[in-house]
Amino acid sequence: GESVGLHLPTLSVQEGDNSIINCAYSNSASDYFIWYKQESGKGPQFIIDIRSNMDKRQGQRVTVLLNKTVKHLSLQIAATQPGDSAVYFCAENPILTGGGNKLTFGTGTQLKVEL
Amino acid sequence: EPEVTQTPSHQVTQMGQEVILRCVPISNHLYFYWYRQILGQKVEFLVSFYNNEISEKSEIFDDQFSVERPDGSNFTLKIRSTKLEDSAMYFCASTTGVGAFFGQGTRLTVV
Numbered sequence: 001g002e003s004v005g006l007h008l009p010t011l012s013v014q015e016g017d018n019s020i021i022n023c024a025y026s027n028s029a030s031d032y033f034i035w036y037k038q039e040s041g042k043g044p045q046f047i048i049d050i051r052s053n054m055d056k057r058q059g060q061r062v063t064v065l066l067n068k069t070v071k072h073l074s075l076q077i078a079a080t081q082p083g084d085s086a087v088y089f090c091a092e093n094p095i096l097t098g099g100g101n102k103l104t105f106g107t108g109t110q111l112k113v114e115l
Numbered sequence: 116e117p118e119v120t121q122t123p124s125h126q127v128t129q130m131g132q133e134v135i136l137r138c139v140p141i142s143n144h145l146y147f148y149w150y151r152q153i154l155g156q157k158v159e160f161l162v163s164f165y166n167n168e169i170s171e172k173s174e175i176f177d178d179q180f181s182v183e184r185p186d187g188s189n190f191t192l193k194i195r196s197t198k199l200e201d202s203a204m205y206f207c208a209s210t211t212g213v214g215a216f217f218g219q220g221t222r223l224t225v226v
Contacts, residue, residue: 032213043119043206043217044158089158093213101146102171103215105158 012112019077021109023090026071030092034103035064035075039086047075047088077111085113117141119218121207127224128197136192136221138207147190148208148215149182151175158206164190197225 013019025033031052036044050057050064050073057064063076073090087110091103120139128134140147149161162172164182181193190209194201202225208215 034214036217041220043219046214046216049214091158101210101213102148102160102163102173103150103158104160107157 009107010110010112012114013080015080015082015113015115017080019075019080019084019111021075021077021088021111023073023075023106024071025073025090025092025106027092027094027104028071029094032093033064033066033073034091034093035062035073036089036091036105037084037086038089038108044089044091080111080113082113082115085111087111119207119209119216121205121218121221123221124219125222125224127226130199130225131196134194134197134223136194136205136207136223138190138192138218139188140190140207140209141216142188144209144211144216146170146210146212146215147182147184148210149192150206150208150217151203152206152220153203161192161205194223197223199225201225 034049035047037047038044048059048062048064050066055066061078065074077084087108089108090106093101093103119141122137126134147164150158151161152158160173162176162182163170167184179195183191202223204220204222206220207218
């Protein structure tokens with residue numbers, strides 16, 4: 001079946017370095033993507049989103065890149081800080097093509113920031 | 116900043132008992148959702164609710180589950196007869212359209 005998946009379950013980075021978290025999706029109808037951050041014991045926190053008519057979107061210290069050709073999504077975090085340590089999920093939503101507005105989540109990547 | 120609030124934060128219940136999980140979505144949002152997350156696993160969609168009715172539900176959302184919006188602010192998830200495998204974090208979410216903003220979750224433990 002169609003799914004959203006992540007390449008790496010755990011990513012360790014040094015404080016101050018840039019982090020790149022990757023996600024592959026297989027639903028070609030997906031036209032809206034979101035990155036969520038989830039800290040232990042908390043709910044998913046919206047970080048940044050991107051629509052399929054874009055290939056890049058920047059936020060504060062974060063950038064999302066979308067490559068529709070290979071169905072790949074990435075989240076880049078600049079100057080990673082200890083507070084960035086969390087599990088990061090990508091989620092896809094086919095709402096813009098009438099596929100409903102539920103989110104399908106990937107399995108998550110644990111980001112660990114080392115001091 | 117407006118947020119989705121959920122109560123209780125923890126709920127322990129005996130197998131076979133009914134539980135009601137409560138949520139107050141963000142006030143101007145129109146779409147409401149319940150998701151669940153079994154420990155260590157990904158977040159799974161349960162149900163979406165719009166215009167006072169279910170708009171979509173997953174295979175997980177069987178006859179033991181129901182949702183209600185009893186007034187203008189609350190959104191509830193009821194599990195009629197809990198099973199051990201219902202133990203999970205349950206997240207409420209809301210949105211004006213695309214995407215979703217999540218609450219902090221209710222940890223349900225069925226014993």
